[in-house]
Amino acid sequence: MDQQSKVAVIGAGVMGEALIAALISSGVKPDHITISEKREDRAQELISKYSIKAAALNANISDADALLLVVKPQDMASVLEEIKGSINPKAVGITFAAGKTISFISNRLGTSNPVVRVMPNTPTLVGEGMAAASMGAGVTAEQREFVLGFLGATGKVIEVKEELQDAVTATSGSGPAYFFAFVEAMVAGAKELGLSEQDATTLTIQTIVGAAKLLDESGKSATTLRENVTSPNGTTAAALASFENEKMKSIVAKAMKAARDRSQELA
Known part of the structure; x- marks a missing residue:
């Protein structure tokens, strides 16, 4: 796959939009990205903002080289049945739905298309x-490079075995909510x-942002940073x-x- 590849994005919510921006940042031409979105006003908003295209679901995926499934876990089965x-x-x-396994996607597609499972997060x-990506059977080196490349444009990406995806979900997928x-x-x-x-909010947010930047x-x-700021018998202690x-x-x-455990239940 290369920058000339055609990409279909199914589901254009906030995560779908973030992935569209990442695709463009990674070098995919906007006119090679086509979304399928039921909300016409939302589709027009993204077309205007990113100069991408929109198409009905089945027409969109018929000639796409990559298919980004950015739908809710509970909607995945019906979408796969349709396409x-x-x-x-x-x-x-490429599936971004929490808990949905590669085998779930493959079995419901009933095709030999390779599948990549990704757990992103809201940052x-x-x-x-x-993001953490797991490669299914048959994923080519070019497809792997494409997926890891555009995900890298969203922040950081690692590759993990699929059996660790539920642990990833509990760590980075849901993690931002723990922080909030x-x-x-x-x-x-x-x-x-x-x-x-107002002052409590300003003090807290800047403290957290500063601490995160220091850690990064x-x-x-x-552990070292915590120890450095902790004086014996002091306030932090x-x-x-x-x-x-x-x-x-x-x-x-x-x-x-x-x-x-909930991620496993969603499978």
Whole structure:
């Protein structure tokens, strides 16, 4: 596959749009990208914004070299049923639906098309995404390079065995929500200490953003950075001791296992 490849994007929600932007950033020409989206106003919005095309579902996939399935897990079966008779036999199918396995996609397509399973996350929308891809049987070196290439334009991408995708979902897929929940809790805590909502929000967000940048750019581990900011018997030590007393590590591990288990149930 190359920059001349035709790409069909099924589902043009916020993640679909982020992937369209990534495709263009990676070198795919906008007029080689065609979306299928039931909401006409949404389709026109993306056509105007990115100079891409729109087409009915079956017409879209009949000559596409790559098919991006960006639909909800509960909608995947019906979409596959609709397209299985029209898909280009040379196309690679790329699924972004949580919990849906490569075999689920292949069995419902009933074709020999190779399938790639991807778990992205919402920071993809701002070019700081984390994606994990698993290659199914028959994926060519060119198709693999294409998938990893455009996903790299959304942030970072790794390749994992498919049996680890549920763990990926619990880590990076659902992970942004854990972060947002922690921010909510910090803002609420700051307000209880007397700060205004505006000041509590500013202090919390900038602290989190700064800490994340320090972790990303310093080359030091989270453990080292935590130790560096923690003086014996100081304020940070008191807060961390409270976390430990509440078994924060156990709480997080239990939550991630719940996310992993739910991902398995969605298969």
